[in-house]
Amino acid sequence: MSENHNEWQFVKKRTAAEGAVYVSADGTRYRRTGGSGLRAEAAFQRRIAGLGYPVPHILEQGVTDDGLHYVVEESLGEQTLHDRAVAALGSRRDLPDDVTDTAAQVAARLLHAQAAHLLKPTPHALRQWLNSAGFTRNVFEENPDLDTPRTHAALDHALEQLGTVPLTAGHLDYGLPNLLPAGVIDWQHHGQVPLGYDVLPALEIIPFKGGNKGYTAGPGQRRRYLAAVDDASLSTTGQPVSQHLGAYLLVKTLFFLALMRPTDLSHRDKHLKWQYRRHLLTEGLEQYERTGTVDTALFPTLDDFAARNRAGDHP
Ligand SMILES: Nc1ncnc2c1ncn2[C@@H]1O[C@H](COP(=O)(O)OP(=O)(O)O)[C@@H](O)[C@H]1O
Numbered sequence: 001m002s003e004n005h006n007e008w009q010f011v012k013k014r015t016a017a018e019g020a021v022y023v024s025a026d027g028t029r030y031r032r033t034g035g036s037g038l039r040a041e042a043a044f045q046r047r048i049a050g051l052g053y054p055v056p057h058i059l060e061q062g063v064t065d066d067g068l069h070y071v072v073e074e075s076l077g078e079q080t081l082h083d084r085a086v087a088a089l090g091s092r093r094d095l096p097d098d099v100t101d102t103a104a105q106v107a108a109r110l111l112h113a114q115a116a117h118l119l120k121p122t123p124h125a126l127r128q129w130l131n132s133a134g135f136t137r138n139v140f141e142e143n144p145d146l147d148t149p150r151t152h153a154a155l156d157h158a159l160e161q162l163g164t165v166p167l168t169a170g171h172l173d174y175g176l177p178n179l180l181p182a183g184v185i186d187w188q189h190h191g192q193v194p195l196g197y198d199v200l201p202a203l204e205i206i207p208f209k210g211g212n213k214g215y216t217a218g219p220g221q222r223r224r225y226l227a228a229v230d231d232a233s234l235s236t237t238g239q240p241v242s243q244h245l246g247a248y249l250l251v252k253t254l255f256f257l258a259l260m261r262p263t264d265l266s267h268r269d270k271h272l273k274w275q276y277r278r279h280l281l282t283e284g285l286e287q288y289e290r291t292g293t294v295d296t297a298l299f300p301t302l303d304d305f306a307a308r309n310r311a312g313d314h315p
């Protein structure tokens with residue numbers, strides 16, 4: 001099972017990194033290529049696999065003839081929860097309950113593993129999490145007008161609120177597309193996170209996609225999911241993590257705005273999506289200031305946003 005390229009089928013180019021993903025002809029293994037970032041990702045994944053995290057085991061690692069790094073890992077199954085949700089889409093748009101219930105089970109497993117390996121929070125580590133999870137440098141470079149005392153006041157407030165939440169090894173891009181019933185794939189963005197940051201917002205972040213992914217989580221599904229995550233955190237740390245949902249979603253508004261500014265402003269679709277994510281940051285910020293939390297179900301869809309802007313009704 002070495003470098004026989006014929007046995008690997010191309011899956012996709014890696015999002016937000018050089019390299020690509022391939023699957024073995026029999027579907028039992030996945031292979032990623034990439035630069036030095038891939039090596040760091042694999043080292044991280046090996047470490048957390050050793051800590052009992054539900055992640056694919058790494059089977060092989062090396063350097064290709066072209067000097068790229070490659071990593072082979074076991075498959076966790078055929079369908080991500082996102083794939084399963086899309087396949088189930090029919091006349092109704094609510095996620096199937098078995099998807100949200102499975103998501104809650106995976107979340108509880110990951111949270112238990114994370115809660116068994118906690119680190120004491122420090123202001124420095126928490127700031128680092130904010131900067132990597134929120135891609136703050138990129139976001140403020142691409143959107144200098146949002147680099148304001150007001151934005152920083154809200155972020156500082158979030159960090160204060162999280163000041164005593166323990167840190168743990170985290171995923172940073174946790175969501176249905178990287179989840180399978182057997183565990184969590186794609187640890188590209190990894191780093192230290194305050195407990196709950198990964199699993200808590202998994203259903204809450206669906207609206208950031210603009211409603212074009214087809215499915216939405218209903219209020220009952222979201223409540224059940226958050227309650228399941230709270231049960232897991234209460235039984236391990238004695239604290240419900242859901243009290244931090246607002247702070248976490250504020251950081252997600254940055255994450256989803258990162259790398260969105262098109263280099264070519266004539267790309268109208270890309271330009272619209274960028275403006276949309278800018279709007280979601282502003283709306284999330286307002287909600288957080290006003291209520292201490294963020295309800296993403298109140299976000300406009302991308303189509304609503306586009307229609308509103310065409311009508312000249314700029315937010
Ligand atoms: N270990 C794995 N088990 C099952 N499916 C996988 C595995 N690794 C990758 N995949 C599939 O390949 C897709 C792309 O891999 P991923 O690492 O998530 O790439 P990206 O960084 O582009 O999101 C996933 O969405 C999933 O469908």
Ligand SMILES: [Mg+2]
Nearest residue numbers: 177178185186
């Ligand atoms: Mg992925």
